[in-house]
Amino acid sequence: MTDQELVELAFTMLERSYVPYSKFPVGAALECADGTVFTGCNIENAAYGSTICAERTALVKAVSEGHRDDFVRIAVVGNSSDYCWPCGACRQMLYEFAPDLTVLVARADHEFVRLPLAVLLPHGFGPKSLEKDG
Numbered sequence: 001m002t003d004q005e006l007v008e009l010a011f012t013m014l015e016r017s018y019v020p021y022s023k024f025p026v027g028a029a030l031e032c033a034d035g036t037v038f039t040g041c042n043i044e045n046a047a048y049g050s051t052i053c054a055e056r057t058a059l060v061k062a063v064s065e066g067h068r069d070d071f072v073r074i075a076v077v078g079n080s081s082d083y084c085w086p087c088g089a090c091r092q093m094l095y096e097f098a099p100d101l102t103v104l105v106a107r108a109d110h111e112f113v114r115l116p117l118a119v120l121l122p123h124g125f126g127p128k129s130l131e132k133d134g
Helices: 003-011 054-064 088-097
Strands: 026-032 037-041 071-078 102-106 112-116
Touching: 003 026, 003 037, 003 071, 003 102, 003 112, 026 054, 037 054, 054 071, 054 088, 071 088
Parallel strands: 071 102
Antiparallel strands: 026 037, 026 071, 102 112
16 A cells, blocks of 8 residues: 555545544544554544544554554544644554554645654653663
8 A cells, every 4th residue: 555545545534533522533544564454533522531533543443453563654634734743642652552653644635744753752652661671
């Protein structure tokens, strides 16, 4: 699958978003090394803190299906004129499982940029950060 195809798949998730409060749909498509793709959309809640982002939806679906250490790319898209950057919580959740992940971030016109997750979350804190010496 090309980068553009992964981005387009993420755009198909915008219509599934549940966004009665922000009116800001977001879609995501997370690709595994074996070619499996998990999609996600943002799902808001009246208790705002219970809202889940599209990226985390895709990640949770993937992990719940047995994928944990094979993520290669994620596309994150929105309907705005600016790129739909992952929030800090999503960057941290992605880093937990895939510090070397490639992130494709798109805007409404389907233009996108490609970045390593390490650029979006420099000096990330992950499982290796908890390792103890001797």
